[in-house]
Amino acid sequence: MFDLDLWREIFQSINKNRARGLLSGFTVAFAIMLFTILFGIANGLENTFDELFVKTADNAIYIYSGRTSKPYKGLQVGRKVSLYNEDFEHIKNEYRNKIEYITPKLNRNFQVSYINKKGSYNVIGVHPDAQHIEKVKIKDGRFINLNDIKNHLKVIIIGRLIEEDLFGKISAIGQYINLEGINYKVVGVFTDNGGDSQERLAYLPTTTVQQIYIGKDAVGEINLTYNRKMSSDEALTFGTDLTKNLRKRKNVAPTDQRAIRVNNMALQTKGIETMTGGLGILIFIIGLGTLIAGIVGISNIMIFIVKERTKEIGIRKALGATPKSIVSIILIESVLITALAGYLGLLIGVGVLKWVGPSLKEYYITNPEVHPNIILTATIVLIAAGTLAGFVPAQKASRIKPIIALRNG
Structure with missing residues (x-):
């Protein structure tokens, strides 16, 4: 009371x-x-x-290739080392239990146009897992799927700002845009917390980029995320093993830092x-x-x-x-x-x-x-x-x- x-x-x-x-x-x-x-x-x-880690996942590992800086097994210095689909599949299968998501990547810059509007944008060939590695959020439509990869489909997913640049207030879903003479159907529009530069990107199926623009199954880089159950130390060990494996596979000297480069975010995380x-x-x-x-x-x-x-x-x-x-x-x-x-x-x-x-x-x-x-x-x-x-x-x-x-x- x-x-x-x-x-x-x-x-x-x-x-x-x-x-x-x-x-x-x-x-x-x-x-x-x-x-x-x-x-x-x-x-x-x-x-x-x-x-x-706004732009990409905090458990990401990026694999790049370059040129050899040391001779090895009779092979000369300055030899170009390339990554291919078979390397992607090898990593995917060899470390199946340690990988959360994985995708090959191919970066190209295109003149993109729709009717009388056009612009220059970075277009990236990827697999479906890239959505999670790049932290892409689908605004409308969908992201690339396995059917797109398997059938080399001419589909494209564009960033929110590309949609604004080319289509204004009209929805881009279902429309066709031209990439230097070839038409692609817009099946998705995404947003990204990484800023304007990330929302002026576009994604194509990797196999489509390889078939039309490269003519071979080479990939520019391989991105993956390690299993989140792994500690930082375990992720660092995984990255070291992965590097050794690829150097051996590509006939690169074990101490050659330039031919195969692996950027492991676990180092920053630790x-x-x-x-x-x-x-x-x-x-x-x-x-x-x-x-x-x-x-x-x-x-x-x-x-x-x-x-x-x-x-x-x-x-x-x-x-x-x-x-x-x-x-x-x-x-x-x-x-x-x-x-x-x-x-x-x-x-x-x-x-x-x-x-x-x-x-x-x-x-x-x-x-x-x-x-x-x-x-x-x-x-x-x-x-x-x-x-x-x-x-x-x-x-x-x-x-x-x-x-x-x-x-x-």
């Missing part, structure tokens, strides 16, 4: 002792504010790392995991230290408050107040001040992050923010600490005889 007199008495006590209330509130507000800012900065760094792990520990220690300082501060203030109110407690007991009511008044006042100050500290902390957030971009801190649940938990901990710190002396003071309390006060 709501006791109006009790709350009136609490607010009168807070108003009467403003300096005491401000001191208590400042301790809590400062602790929560600092706690919010620290965790916001930590989250901002994590957001920056996440942005590194570095980021190490950095964020260390940063997380550092932020946790600093945050915990801040929280402990706040707990010690509010605890000392509560002990002082109870001692200061000994005479008041004696008067209340002399007027018939029960020990329970005396303890309740002190604790409710403590919880109220701590909760309000904690909320104020949260608002200030969030405000500071929003204010300085844009300028922190140059320090690799992106959208620094903190989840309210973390701050709520920290505030509850402070409230609990203040309540516990005030309960023991308040309980003890409530048992003192009125005459002794009045004499000591």
Whole structure:
């Protein structure tokens, strides 16, 4: 049941002792504010790392071929090493359990036209798995499928901005666009979070590009993603094994870095995991230290408050107040001040992050923010600490005889 007199008495006590209330509130507000800012900065760094993988999957491995830089088995330096469909199939079958998605890639630049509109765009020959590796999101229609690959179909999937450039507000689905004299049916339009450059790409079936423009089954590169059940160390080992396998298969010296190049995102992932792990520990220690300082501060203030109110407690007991009511008044006042100050500290902390957030971009801190649940938990901990710190002396003071309390006060 709501006791109006009790709350009136609490607010009168807070108003009467403003300096005491401000001191208590400042301790809590400062602790929560600092706690919010620290965790916001930590989250901002994590957001920056996440942005590194916006364009492609964070578990991707890219395989490129080049020219030999070392002689091997009687073969000369500068020999061109090419990748073919059979290399793609070999990797796909050899490492079946370690691969999530895999696709060959062929990059070409085309003059693309529709009626009287045209433009130059990068067109990539891929397999269906490229949708997941490139993080393509289908807006309308579909992506390349196995039937397109098998039958060398003249179908194309275009980015959202190509659709806008060539078709305006008209849907491109079902329309035919011309790639330097050859018509392709638009079967899909996609979006990509990687930015405008990614939405000005187009995709064709790899086999169609090979048949019409290359005349052989060569591929420019092979992209894949490793099984997400693998740790970073396991993924790095997989990448090393894959490199050795391909060098042996293509008669390349084991130490030749140019002929077969494998870019394994697990290396960056491991570095980021190490950095964020260390940063997380550092932020946790600093945050915990801040929280402990706040707990010690509010605890000392509560002990002082109870001692200061000994005479008041004696008067209340002399007027018939029960020990329970005396303890309740002190604790409710403590919880109220701590909760309000904690909320104020949260608002200030969030405000500071929003204010300085844009300028922190140059320090690799992106959208620094903190989840309210973390701050709520920290505030509850402070409230609990203040309540516990005030309960023991308040309980003890409530048992003192009125005459002794009045004499000591």
